[in-house]
Amino acid sequence: MARPVLIDRESVLVAAYRIADEEGLAAVTMQRVATDLMVTPMALYRHVANKADLLNGLVELLLDDVPVPVPTMPWRERLRWIAESIRLAAQAHPAVFVLLFQQPATIAALDVRRAIYGALRDGGVPESEVARTERVISTVILGFAASEAGGRFRNRPKREVDSDFAAAQAMVEHYLDQMRGEGATPTP
Amino acid sequence: MARPVLIDRESVLVAAYRIADEEGLAAVTMQRVATDLMVTPMALYRHVANKADLLNGLVELLLDDVPVPVPTMPWRERLRWIAESIRLAAQAHPAVFVLLFQQPATIAALDVRRAIYGALRDGGVPESEVARTERVISTVILGFAASEAGGRFRNRPKREVDSDFAAAQAMVEHYLDQMRGEGATPTP
C-alpha cells in the first residue's frame, strides 16, 4: 500500500501560524515547524517554495481571520467594524501582523479593501476620492494596530490605549465627513 | 608599544547602519559587520552586548538623524517640519525605520516627542490633552512613514504617495484644531 501523505501546504502554514502566535516570529524556523509536524525540515520544501513563501502564507492566513461586515449594515458601522476587526486581529496575531507592513497594499487584504470602498461609496464619498480616502484611513488604522502589535504602547495602560484608538477613530471619521462633501446626507 | 584600538561601539554601529541602508536588515550579521571593520565577529562583543543591542543602537542612530526644529519657529510649522523630517528619515533608512515599531514609544524619540509637546502647548492644546494628542498624531505620521519604508506603497507612483501624505497631514491638522478648543487663537 502507498505511504499516507503526512503534510500539505495548509498544515505547514497552520503549524507555523501557531508557533508565531505563541512564541513569536523568531521561533518560526523550518526545523521547528518540521518538528511540530513530525517530519524532517526538507519535507516542507515540497509544500512551500522557501521560508519567505511560508511567511507570505502566514499573512494570508491572518487576513482570512479578519471578518468582513455584511453590506446591509449601515456604512458607518461597517467602517467601525472593520477597524475593530483589524485591531483585534493585530492583538491576536501580533507577530504575523507586523509582516503586513512589508507587503504591497495592493496584494494584502483585497477583500477588506473592497469592503471599505463599498462603505465609502455608500457614505457619499465622491468616486474620484474613494481610493485615496481608503489609503489614508487604512494607513491610520493599520499604523495604530501595528504600533500596538509591535509593542510601541507596551508601557501604557490598556484603558489609555483603548481611548487613544477611539481618538484616532474620531479623527478618521471627521476626515471622512469632510470627504463626503457639504451636500452629503447626515449620519445614517 | 600597546596595540592600537581597532574598533569602538560607534564604529560598530556606523558600519551596521551603512549595511542596513545599502543592503537591508537581513545583511546585517555579526560576521558581515566584523568583515567590514576588518576584525573577527567575536571582537564585536566587547562593544555591543549582543545582536539585539546592536539593532537597538541602530534605532538610536536613526533618531539622531531626525532634526528637531528651533522653538522660535511658529508652532504649526514646527509640527510640519517634524512630520517631514520623520518621513525623510524613513525614506533614507527604511530598514532601520521599521525597527522603531518594535520599540516602546517612551524610549524611542524622546527629543522628538518633547519638541511635539512644545509645539502643541504653543498651539493652545490644553495641558490635559497634550500627551494623548502627541500619541495620536505620532502614530499617524509614523504609520505612514513605516508603510512607505516597509514597502506597502511600493506599487504606487511617487506623486500619489506624496499627496496621500499631504492628505494625512491635513487630517492631523484638522484634528489638532479641534483639540485647541473653540476659544483658541487662529493659526499663527
Add this chain to the structure above:
DNA sequence: ACCTGAACACCGTTCAAGT
C-alpha cells in the same frame, strides 16, 4: 509523489588563549 539522509555555507554566541 512524497519524504529522508547527508551535506553545505552560513548564523549568533561562548570560552580560553594570546598580546
Add this chain to the structure above:
DNA sequence: ACCTGAACACCGTTCAAGT
C-alpha cells in the same frame, strides 16, 4: 583591555537517494 582561534548549537537550502 582588546582581539583571536576554536568550538557549539543552530539556521536555510540543495541534491541524490529511498519508498
